[in-house]
Amino acid sequence: MGTLVTYHLAGSVAAITMDDGKANVLSPAMLGALNAALDRAESDAAAGAAGQAAGCAVLLAGRPGIFSGGFDLSVIRDGGPAVGQMVTAGFELAARILSFPLPVVIACTGHAVAMGAFLLLAADYRVGAAGPFRITANEVAIGLQVPPPALELCRQRLTPAAYSRAVILADVFAPADAVSAGFLDELAPAADPVEPARAVAGRLSALDRAAHAAAKLSVRGAAVAAIQESLAGQRGAGAS
DSSP: OTTTEEEEEETTEEEEEEOOSSSOOBOHHHHHHHHHHHHHHHHHHHHHHHTTOOOOEEEEEOBTEEEEOOBOHHHHHHOSHHHHHHHHHHHHHHHHHHTOSSOEEEEEOEEEETHHHHHHTTSSEEEEOOSSOOEEOOTGGGTOOOOHHHHHHHHTTSOHHHHHHHHHSOOEEOHHHHHHHTSOSEEOSSSOOHHHHHHHHHHHTTSOHHHHHHHHHHHHHHHHHHHHHHHHHHHHHHHO
């Protein structure tokens, strides 16, 4: 995981924190570190189950002031196959979170832009920081087509009106508006959402693991399958 992502298991909560010192861009290195942290959470949960310990939930947080600014623009500017590989890895991570066998809570510590906002839509519960923060799928605003996997993530979580505003108009949602839109579930009563999100994760860790995982797939299976099918098509197109 290195210095981009830290992992700390305390009781029943596996806390994963992104901090690149800047915008928490979802670079290939950051995406790899996040997957490694999720691997570790699954391993720790399995070890806890074997030892008859309490359940486990994941808490994913950003750095103060920003959850994530989206994909790494330096990779995009350089072009080449690395761009497609990074985008595919980002949406594979979102699909993994969407179907993760443990509860996943996000502490949205500030701005969440583009892929950062799409990750919010993959989690089970999202606690946001109140403040002058932007939550937006800004692709249309900067002249990009919204990727099909992003449409699936937005469709399965946003209200119909917010879905249109987010995808077609690239609207910017303040945290309070992001709750009613569906990007967030609640705002933290204080500026820092990490501790309230940790409390939610602790509560969700008591859920029956097998029942939680089965219910998640029942509700989201079609969206996960659609994302995976879209990504498989993109990989096939890149190979041709």
